[in-house]
Structures are given as C-alpha cells and as structure tokens.
C-alpha cells in the first residue's frame with residue numbers, strides 16, 4: 468500500500484524539523500508514542516560492549532558468546548545455569564535504572580498532553596521513568612513477569628523478589644540498585660536448585676513472559692492494556708493526533724509502524740513523526756503530514772525538549 472521515500476536531509480534543515488515536532492506536539496489533542504528497541508538503545512541499554520563485559524564476562528569465558536542476545540539463545544546444560552544467566556539479564560535490563568535520562572526527557576515532552584504509549588520493548592523503562600501505567604501498552608510482554616513454560620494457565624507472576632534472590636545467590640550484592648561484587652568473592656554461573664522458578668500449578672519450569680513463540684501468555688493485564696489502547700484511539704478518532712514513532716525498526720513493523728502510517732493516512736488531522744537513526748523512511752502518500760528525522764534519538768529528544 469505504501470511506497471517508501473528516504474527523507475531528504477539536505478533540503479529540510481534539522482532544526483526546522485525539531486521545531487515542527489515541538490509545535491505539532493504543542494498543538495495536538497493527543498500524542499501516541501510508538502517505541503521500539505532503538506529507544507532503549509539510545510537510553511544506554513546496550514546489549515554488548517561495556518555493559519555486557521561488566522555483568523557477563525564469566526559467561527563469555529565459559530560459554531563463548533559476546534553479547535546479551537546470544538547468551539539468551541544459548542542452550543545451557545542445566546536449569547541452574549540457565550537461571551543464573553537470565554536472572555542477571557533480567558536484573559540489569561529490567562530492574563536497574565536506565566543509564567541516561569532520555570525517558571525522563573520524553574516524559575517532559577508529553578506529560579501535559581493526553582498521551583498513550585504503544586511499545587514492543589519489554590524493559591519497562593516507561594514505567595520506571597514515571598509514565599502513567601494506565602497509558603502504556605507493552606505488546607510483547609515484560610521481563611518482570613514469569614509465566615508457566617507450557618503454559619498450563621494464563622497467569623503471570625511478578626519476578627522481582629525471585630530474580631534478586633537468584634542474583635544474590637551467585638555472589639553479588641545489590642547496593643542502591645547496582646550489582647556489586649564483595650571483595651574476595653568468586654561469582655558463580657549457577658543458582659541453587661531450590662531457587663529455580665517453577666509453575667505453582669503444574670510444577671513445570673517457569674519462563675519469561677515474552678512473545679518469543681506461541682507459548683506467550685496474554686494475561687488479564689495484557690488484555691486490559693489492549694482495551695485501553697483501543698479506547699484511546701476510538702476517543703481520539705479524527706482528532707489532531709501526533710503519532711510519534713521512536714526507534715522502531717522492521718522486526719515487527721505491523722505493531723507500530725504500519726499502524727501509524729495507516730492512521731496518518733486515514734485521519735485528516737493526524738501528523739506522523741518518525742525518528743530513527745539510519746531508517747527514517749517516510750511513505751510518499753503521507754509525506755505532507757510527516758517529519759522523518761534520521762539522527763540520534765537521544766540528541767533529537769534532548770534538543771526538541773529544550774526548544775522554547
């Protein structure tokens with residue numbers, strides 16, 4: 468349905484675009500944020516390099532992988548090793564604060580508007596930054612929830628306490644949210660068997676509540692968030708709505724990107740903003756009501772929010 472057009476950075480000045488974004492948000496009846504992996508990467512949640520080395524160098528040496536994604540796909544021999552890896556992963560990516568204040572700046576940009584957030588991210592950064600929980604729809608799950616791995620029922624379970632216990636059992640201390648290694652402690656890549664989380668109904672191992680395959684549990688919280696999103700869109704049908712797409716790639720474009728294009732196309736007063744480094748495509752059919760910014764997200768949000 469839509470053709471693609473690469474934004475022309477040479478004819479539209481960067482600052483003009485940011486000013487337009489700020490103005491459009493200011494005038495909007497509502498703002499719908501669509502956030503993908505690029506937003507959390509821009510906030511400092513990187514899955515390789517320094518962050519990986521700091522928390523997973525022992526796993527890297529033992530199992531020969533060099534980033535957190537690969538570690539997530541590794542087939543560990545035992546559940547005890549599997550959960551040693553995943554508890555650390557969940558702790559640093561879900562329970563620790565984002566390394567930068569990007570999400571706080573984003574909140575400042577929309578907090579006085581009627582807003583809603585649709586995201587494929589599962590790291591809960593929006594909630595941690597203070598976005599209104601009733602205005603968030605995490606479509607792909609949450610690192611902070613366990614579910615039965617079969618699943619034998621549609622329940623999900625808050626995992627904060629269990630994850631912290633598993634991390635501490637490997638030798639870490641948790642100090643002001645950070646993981647520290649007490650002097651002389653050898654960190655272990657395993658957890659005690661009794662800490663391996665199991666389904667309270669059938670006793671099978673738990674798994675993360677992530678849409679990785681067809682075992683994903685859409686619990687009552689998921690359904691309620693989906694309904695709130697639907698109602699928000701219904702309530703604002705045809706209004707002056709800004710669709711603010713941040714760091715969304717082409718892994719699951721049907722959830723945010725293609726929907727935003729359709730709304731921008733069908734709603735006369737809608738406006739579409741796409742901010743993504745290296746991939747800020749703008750469909751020709753909506754180019755007169757779109758701003759595409761091919762630049763670093765953190766810088767764009769910082770500059771835009773500080774414009775007067």
Ligand SMILES: [Zn+2]
Pocket residue numbers: 615616617618619620666667668669670671
């Ligand atoms: Zn079960």
